[in-house]
Amino acid sequence: MKSYRIPFNKPSFAGAEGRYIAEAIERGHISGDGHFTKACHRLLEEALGVKKVLLTTNCTHALEMCAFLTHCGPDDEVIVPSFAFVTSVLAFSLRGTKPIFADVRPDTLNLDERQVERLVTKRTKAIVALHYAGVSCEMDTLLDIGRRHGVPVVEDNAHGLFGKYRGRWMGTLGVLGTQSFHETKNFTCGEGGALLVNDPSLVERAEILREKGTNRSRFLRGLVHKYTWVDQGSSWLPSDILAAFLLAQLEARDTIQDRRRVIWQRYERELSNWAAERLITLPHVPDHCEQPYHMFYVLLADTAQRERLISHLEDRGILAVFHYLPLNLSDMGRRYGGTDGQCPVSEDVSSRILRLPFFNKLTDDEQGEVIAACHEFRG
Ligand SMILES: Cc1ncc(COP(=O)(O)O)c(C=O)c1O
Numbered sequence: 001m002k003s004y005r006i007p008f009n010k011p012s013f014a015g016a017e018g019r020y021i022a023e024a025i026e027r028g029h030i031s032g033d034g035h036f037t038k039a040c041h042r043l044l045e046e047a048l049g050v051k052k053v054l055l056t057t058n059c060t061h062a063l064e065m066c067a068f069l070t071h072c073g074p075d076d077e078v079i080v081p082s083f084a085f086v087t088s089v090l091a092f093s094l095r096g097t098k099p100i101f102a103d104v105r106p107d108t109l110n111l112d113e114r115q116v117e118r119l120v121t122k123r124t125k126a127i128v129a130l131h132y133a134g135v136s137c138e139m140d141t142l143l144d145i146g147r148r149h150g151v152p153v154v155e156d157n158a159h160g161l162f163g164k165y166r167g168r169w170m171g172t173l174g175v176l177g178t179q180s181f182h183e184t185k186n187f188t189c190g191e192g193g194a195l196l197v198n199d200p201s202l203v204e205r206a207e208i209l210r211e212k213g214t215n216r217s218r219f220l221r222g223l224v225h226k227y228t229w230v231d232q233g234s235s236w237l238p239s240d241i242l243a244a245f246l247l248a249q250l251e252a253r254d255t256i257q258d259r260r261r262v263i264w265q266r267y268e269r270e271l272s273n274w275a276a277e278r279l280i281t282l283p284h285v286p287d288h289c290e291q292p293y294h295m296f297y298v299l300l301a302d303t304a305q306r307e308r309l310i311s312h313l314e315d316r317g318i319l320a321v322f323h324y325l326p327l328n329l330s331d332m333g334r335r336y337g338g339t340d341g342q343c344p345v346s347e348d349v350s351s352r353i354l355r356l357p358f359f360n361k362l363t364d365d366e367q368g369e370v371i372a373a374c375h376e377f378r379g
Contacts, residue, residue, distance in 0.1 A: 004314075004317050004318060004319040005316075005317030005318070006317060006318045006319065006357050006362075006366050006369060006370060007319050007357065007359075008319040008320065008321050008355065008357050008358075009183065009184045009357070009358070009359050010359045010361060010362075011183045011188055011190070011359075012256075012359055012360035012361040013248075014248045014249045014251070014252035014255070014256065015248065015252065016247075016248035016251065016252075017244070017245045017248040017249070019248075020036060020244035020245065020247055020248050021241050021244045021245060023035075023036075023244065024036055024240045024241050024243075024244040025241070027240075029240055030239055030240050030241050031237075031239060031240065032055075032237025032238060032239060032240065033220075033237060033240070034240030034243070035240065036240045036241075036243035036244040036246075036247050037055050037237070037238070037240050037243040039243070039247050040053075040055055040194075040243050040246055040247050040250060041053045041054070041055065043247070043250050043251070044194065044196075044250070047162075047253075048169045048171065048172050048196065049169065049172065050169075050171075050172055050177075050196045050197070050198060051197055051198060051199075051200050051203060052196075052197040052200075052203045052206065052207075053194055053195070053196055053197070054194065054195045054197065054206060054207065054210055055192065055193070055194050055237070055238050055243055055246070056192070056193040056194060056195055056210065056236045056237070056238065057191065057192065057193065057236050057237070057238050058180065058181075058182065058191050058192060058193040059087070059156070059158045059178050059179060059180030059181075059182070059193035059194075060087035060090070060091060060193070061193060061234075061236045062178035062179065062193045062194060062195040062236075063087060063088060063091030063092075063154075063156065063178050064091045064094065064095075064234070064236075065176075065195050065206060065209050065210065065236060066091065066092075066126070066154045066176045066178060066195070067091050067092045067094065067095045067097065067126075068095070068205075068209050068232065068233075069175075069176060069202050069205060069206060069209070070125050070126040070152050070154065070175075070176075071125060072092050072095045072096075072097040072125045072126060073095055073096055073097065073125075074095070074096030074097070075096070075098075075123065076095075076096075076097045076098070076123050076124075076125040077097065077098045077099075077100050077121060077123045077124050077125065078092040078097050078098070078099055078100065078124070078125055078126045078127075078128060079100045079102055079111075079116055079119050079120070079124060079126070079127045079128065080092070080099045080100070080101060080102065080111075080128045080130075080327070081101070081102055081103075081104050081110070081111040081112075081128070081130050081132075081346070082101040082102065082103060082104070082326045082327045082328040082329075082333070082338070082342070082343040082346040082347075083104045083109055083132070083324050083326060083327075083343070083345075083346035083349060083350060084128075084130050084156075084324060084327055085130070085156075085158065085323075085324065086327070086330075088128055088130050088156045088158075089128070089327055090332075092126070092128070093332070093336070097125065098123075098336055098337075099327070099333070099336050100119050100124070101327060101328040101333065101336075101338055101342060101343055101346075102115045102116055102119055102343070103115055103342075103343040103344065103345045103346050104132070104343070104345050104346050104349070105345070106345050106348075106349070107284040107286075108132065108133075108135050108137075108284055108285075108286065108289075109132045109133070109349055109353075110129075110130070110131065110132050110135065110136075110137040110138070111127075111128070111129055111130060111137050111142070112345070113137065113138040113141040113142050113145070114141075116141075116142065116145055117145050117149075120145065120149045120151060124149065124151050125151070125152075126151065126152050126153070126154050127142060127145070127146055127151055127152070127153045127154070128154050128156055129142050129153055129154065129155050129156065129174060130155075130156040130158075131155065131156070131157055131159060131160040131163065131170055132159065133159055133283060133291070133294055133295045133297065134159040134160040134161075134163045134170075134291045134292045134293070134294035134295070135160075135163070135283070135284075135285050135286070135289050135291050136160065136163060136164070136165035136170050136289045137155075137165075139153075139155075139165050139166075139173045139174075140166070143173065143174070146174075152174065152175040152176070152199075153173075153174035153175065154174050154175065154176045154177070154178070155170065155171050155173060155174040155176070155177040155178065155196075156178055157170050157171035157177045157178060157179055157196075158178065158179065158180035158182075158185065158193075159180075159185070159292075159294040159295065160291075160292055160294065161179050161185075161186065161187065161292060162186075162253065162257060162292045163289070163290055163291050163292040163294075164289070164290040165288065165289055166288045171196045172196060172198055173198070174198065175198055175199040175202065176195060176196065176197060176198065176199070176202065177195075177196035177198065178193060178194070178195055178196070179193055179194040179195075179196065180192070180193050181193060181194070181246055181249075185294070186256060186257070186260060186292060186293070186294055186360070187246065187249040187250055187253065187256065188245075188246070188249060189238070189242040189243070189245040189246035189249070190242065190245070191238075191242075192238050192242055192243075192246055195210075204217075204218075205231065208230055208231045208233055209231065209232065209233040209234070209236070210233065210234075210235075210236040210237060211233065211235075211237070212233050212234065212235050213229050213230065213231045213232050213233030213234075214227050214228060214229055214230060214233070215227050215228065215230050256360050257292060257293065259360055259361075260292070260293035260294075260358075260360060261293050263293070263296070263358060263362055263367060264291075264293040264296055264358075266367060266371075267282075267296045267356060267358075267367070267371070268282055268283075268296075270371045271298070271371060271374060274374055274375055275298060278301065278305075278379045279301045280298050280299065280300055280301065280305075281298065281299040282298060282299075283296065283297055294358075295355055295358055296355065296356050296358050297353050297354060297355045297356070298353075298354050298356065299349060299352045299353055299354075300352045300353075300354060301352070301379075302351070302352060303351045303352060305352075305379060306322065306351075306352055306353075306354050308377075308379075309354060309374075309377055310354065312373065312376070312377050313370070313373055313374075316369070316373045318357060318369065318370055318373055319357065320354050320355060320356050320357065321354070321355055322350075322353050322354050322355060323353075323355070324350050324353075325350055326343055326346045326347045326350050328342045328343050328346070328347075329347065356370055356374075357370055
């Protein structure tokens with residue numbers, strides 16, 4: 001694999017990770033739901049005002065729990081954006097549920113709330129609001145559609161922890177929200193995730209699903225004498241060692257977010273004229289959204305220009321990447337009836353988007369090099 005002087009992502013350490021991991025080992029509890037898992041739960045519940053947070057092995061598994069909790073099954077449907085991460089959809093299709101692809105908004109690249117209602121049928125079991133780049137979907141409209149049709153809205157908030165929509169925390173607005181702590185996210189433990197359970201009536205079943213279909217959580221609270229198999233489920237708890245790593249990152253959230261804000265705002269400030277002169281678009285953040293500065297992307301004029309910018313940066317040792325091929329056009333998406341031209345905005349942006357290097361410890365000099373390289377790009 002090629003190595004780059006300035007990678008696209010690099011895991012960053014907050015400082016206390018090693019000490020906390022050593023403490024988890026000393027405590028003699030390294031399986032799930034130990035001291036550090038509970039500390040992460042408490043921190044997130046208090047910071048976000050969430051009824052129940054459950055750490056999971058990754059965001060994909062938290063989404064799989066959402067599929068169970070919204071009773072998605074064969075012959076049911078789930079409305080998803082076509083410009084999405086595979087598992088935002090796979091978590092539901094795994095249960096036999098058919099993805100119904102909706103297009104995204106050209107400004108925020110989020111599920112276009114204006115297209116959702118016409119896709120609702122009596123089989124719709126959930127609407128997945130993926131907050132792309134940590135900028136919120138239009139949740140008031142989506143929640144209103146959900147309420148009127150009795151369909152729960154699930155927030156895929158993998159990018160959006162500590163972001164806000166109209167002053168309210170993202171991930172806390174739908175019945176369920178999911179987080180990712182993958183290495184590429186603002187806060188990481190390598191691989192990890194969380195389920196935010198906002199509807200109190202779902203808490204007990206969420207605990208059972210995550211604990212291998214057993215009522216072990218009730219047993220641990222002294223509510224039942226023995227624990228046993230009571231429902232479907234799997235084993236979705238991370239080790240307390242990972243939770244120890246994660247706690248160090250979550251405790252450093254103000255420092256991490258301050259640094260990411262500085263990086264994001266510098267990209268925007270120093271690239272806006274460059275972009276305007278070349279018909280390149282920078283991210284749009286509506287006034288009522290507070291983003292957690294998860295990524296910085298540019299939308300090039302066309303695919304050829306994107307290819308030229310990628311190789312221009314590569315020649316200078318800088319890695320820029322793009323993602324999300326439209327899921328309606330993927331092999332699996334087509335098996336679910338996806339067709340060319342079904343989601344034109346998604347198909348268009350996915351051919352033009354490019355993400356610039358962005359990680360907590362990106363230095364001023366490194367970022368300066370990326371920006372200078374962009375300025376040298378003639379288009
Ligand atoms: C929007 C979105 N949802 C879900 C996921 C899956 O996260 P994880 O790798 O924690 O399973 C990702 C991963 O990057 C993502 O970007």
